[in-house]
Amino acid sequence: MSSPFVPGTAVRLPGTPGGPLTGLTFAAKDLFDVAGHPTGGGNPDWARQNPIPTRHAWAVQAMLDAGATLVGKTITDEVSLGILGENAFEGTPLNPAAPGHVPGGSSSGSASAVAQGICDTALGTDTGGSVRVPASFCGLYGIRPTHGRLDLTGMLPQAPSSDTTGWFARDAATFARVSAVLLEEAIEGPLPARLVIAIDAFGFADLAAAEAITPILNRLKRLVPDWQEEVMAPQGLTTWSRAQRTLQPVEAWETFRTWVERDNPRFAFSVARGLVMAAMTPEADRGWAALVRREARGRLRHLLPPGTILAMPTAPFAAPKTALPLPEIDGIRAAINVLCAHGGLAGHPQISIPGATLDGRPIGLSLLAARGADAMLVRTALALESI
Amino acid sequence: MSSPFVPGTAVRLPGTPGGPLTGLTFAAKDLFDVAGHPTGGGNPDWARQNPIPTRHAWAVQAMLDAGATLVGKTITDEVSLGILGENAFEGTPLNPAAPGHVPGGSSSGSASAVAQGICDTALGTDTGGSVRVPASFCGLYGIRPTHGRLDLTGMLPQAPSSDTTGWFARDAATFARVSAVLLEEAIEGPLPARLVIAIDAFGFADLAAAEAITPILNRLKRLVPDWQEEVMAPQGLTTWSRAQRTLQPVEAWETFRTWVERDNPRFAFSVARGLVMAAMTPEADRGWAALVRREARGRLRHLLPPGTILAMPTAPFAAPKTALPLPEIDGIRAAINVLCAHGGLAGHPQISIPGATLDGRPIGLSLLAARGADAMLVRTALALESI
Structure with missing residues (x-):
């Protein structure tokens, strides 16, 4: 455990006086x-x-x-x-x-x-x-x-x-x-008119995690009484996850390849391994993943018209212990990705709201909305805090 | 460029007085x-x-x-x-x-x-x-x-x-x-009676490198006049290399796997990549490589009866520049392995002898012998120095 700041760095820059974030x-x-x-x-x-x-x-x-x-x-x-x-x-x-x-x-x-x-x-x-x-x-x-x-x-x-x-x-x-x-938008306007509860995402989360965030979800239902349960990913959240875990590392390898090949930099083993695997991804897998991404985008567009929000667990469990062995970490990362892949695939805005704990550790409830409806999500968080 | 010693270490331990290496x-x-x-x-x-x-x-x-x-x-x-x-x-x-x-x-x-x-x-x-x-x-x-x-x-x-x-x-x-x-053996006894010159290994080396070590080879021929040119690896030095580059990393992964999976240690990208690739080696490739190893052992046993030595370039070229890009390093490593793989595969003793340079950089001539004939190789080096 260490400081949140990068070792050896120190920086302090005062903000312009008189702005909306003065004092923060x-x-x-x-x-x-x-x-x-x-x-x-x-x-x-x-x-x-x-x-x-x-x-x-x-x-x-x-x-x-x-x-x-x-x-x-x-x-x-x-x-x-x-x-x-x-x-x-x-x-x-x-x-x-x-x-x-x-x-x-x-x-x-x-x-x-x-x-x-x-x-x-x-x-x-x-x-x-x-x-x-x-x-x-x-x-x-x-x-x-x-x-x-x-x-x-x-x-x-x-x-x-x-x-x-x-x-x-x-x-x-x-x-x-x-x-x-x-x-760059005022957090003003109507609350969502409709709430979709992603039952597949709740089903994928650990049962205890899903139960722990139920009280917040119930408050959300009071705030948005027109709610219904739906499957978020009929193709499977795991299918979306596989697609994102194909596309994202390949893109990351494209981003870092020149540097890696020129400097042979140091990495933790797991990070290097991810890049190595990305570099070896067959073209056919990339093509399949791009089609799944397109399907996922269509699904979320259909599920999230303006005025609708979707609720799901942010992650399938609370924070795992530090310094676990790599095979355990690999399983944890894979499970987290199942509940996160839609973000990178479809690009909808998402907020994670605190307020629940499991064995004393926090777990968040996530809300998604139509592309561009970021401010409505923030308004919902504000309203939910005071309900 | 830095010190040859591990940073932050300092150790000095005097040897037992009166031994054969006193003063060294x-x-x-x-x-x-x-x-x-x-x-x-x-x-x-x-x-x-x-x-x-x-x-x-x-x-x-x-x-x-x-x-x-x-x-x-x-x-x-x-x-x-x-x-x-x-x-x-x-x-x-x-x-x-x-x-x-x-x-x-x-x-x-x-x-x-x-x-x-x-x-x-x-x-x-x-x-x-x-x-x-x-x-x-x-x-x-x-x-x-x-x-x-x-x-x-x-x-x-x-x-x-x-x-x-x-x-x-x-x-x-x-x-x-x-x-x-x-x-644990005196460096005494007869010089080799026969010299085999590995024409495939000389052929694989850069032409300039092969030419640069020719003067030492000629001195060796005067020392061991019964010489002949032979193909060292009828299966191909590259086949031997492929086998060793399959077997050795797989064994290294077995050696380090527990540590890597427990601690997720830091490595230069190329080192991690080698371990990742080793972990993914198909069983069929390992089986093939083990058969090639057996074939190589048979070949070197046949080629190197007691009293015979084999001469070859130690490496295909002189030292490359530092800090080259990884794709260049990969090509260099692969080429070096072609002239080194027999060592790990067959386990015969080998010495590298200095004395040649190419554009001012050293390159060595290697001598191999039958298993156990290490001292004869050292005797040959001594005799060659004074010829």
Whole structure:
């Protein structure tokens, strides 16, 4: 267990006075450029070969312009390839809500810093679950916005067709303030008219996890009385997962291949293994996965017309213990991906809402909506907190 | 370029007075146990999980008992999985004979320390070429003894059916003194009666490399006038290489699998990739490779009756530049393996003899003999030096 901040870095940049986020502090995952500081990407051989950025990433600049003060750069899984938040080079940030358990990743340090109260909010990235999962594990609000909505300039890419910038907060009001700035949209307007409960996702989660989030779900039903249960993925959430676990690593390999082949960088074994397997993915598997993605997009578009939200568990269980053996980690990652794959595949906005625990460890309830309906999700979180 | 010694280590153990190696200094590759010091194995996550040894490795003890003084532990490629001598964690030991070029590996630091004159001799290990190649690249005498001849207690294994303990020296006399101790056999007796020149191995080497070692080969012909040219591997040196590159990584994966799965250790990408590929090797490929190994053993037994030696280039070229891109390194490693695979496959003793250069960089001539005829090879090296 270690600090949420990247070892050896120290940065503090005051926000512009008088903005909507004045008085708030934030941290940025070490995938975001901060001018004058190396972007480490969670790997000792990444920063070395890249020039020190001369401009802030778009999201960092937007937060500073809105008045928030940057207080640090946070640990990430290596080049965002991880979901548990254990970085062999920089350490595992503390999960204060479940000590001895992982914070979730890859936005591990951002979630940890917010959960510890070190800052009010923090920027993360979510390609395959990297904001949603740490939000769930640390008991935070977290958002994966509509894919393509935010300007990702200055954010280290992984798999561009799935990459998003997200953020965390401990309370709904702060979450809404930050969301208004980064979504560039007021968090005002009607609540959802209809609620779909994804019974396949609830069925895939551990029974105890599904039961633990039922009280929040029941409050949500009171807020949105027109609800019904539906299968989210008739093709199978596992089919969607297989497609995403084909497409995303292949794209990541395309992103990092030049660097890997030039510098032969150091990685934890599991990270290197993922890239090796990606490099060997047959073209036929990629083609199949792209078709499944198309089918999944059609399904979610059908399921989530404007005004509808979908509820599902963010992850199938609460935070696992740290430092598990690799075969166990592999099983955990695979199960998490089953409940996260739709995000990267279809690009709908999703928020994870805290409030439930299982054996004392947080677990989150996730809400999805139509593409572009990010603000409606944030409004729902606000309304749900006061019901 | 860095020191040949493992960073952060310092060890000096005087040898027992009055022995045959009194006055000599030696270094030990960081795969050999030295009591009271961690055996690092060239990887930051290896030493951490292994107890500090309480006894010296057999070879270290034998050197100390013979009077040699231990002056340091030397850098190795990570858990001996490498042939160029570039360690991303500990640095690339200087090749003083070819600055800007790799020292060869995995016994990189041992070769570098001897070549720099920091010590008189040094212990290495050779599974797939890890003494022979650095001897060739650094311009040293180096031996891979008959497989199974030396006691390997206290030496970190990689692929036990191929692992050997070897050593380096700058001159034939020192090489012979150390060899007598570690082979536990006087370097006395007749010279070889017959010389086989492996025309396929000479043909596979770069033409300039083959030409560069021709003057030494001609001296050898004067020493052993009954010579003839023969094909060493009628099945193809490349077939032997493919078999060894199937069997050795699979065995290495068996050696390291428990550690890798428990600790998810850090590796340079290329090292992790080798283990991943090994883990996926189909059983049918292993079966085929084992048959090729058997065929190769039969061939070398036939080719090398007692009293016969075989001459071939140690490596197909002189030391390549440091820090090449991975695709180039992959091609270089593959080519080197074609001239080294017989060692691990068949276990015959082999020495690499210095004395030739190509564009100023050393290249070695290798001599093989019947299993157990290690001392005859050393005698040949001594005789050749004075012809």
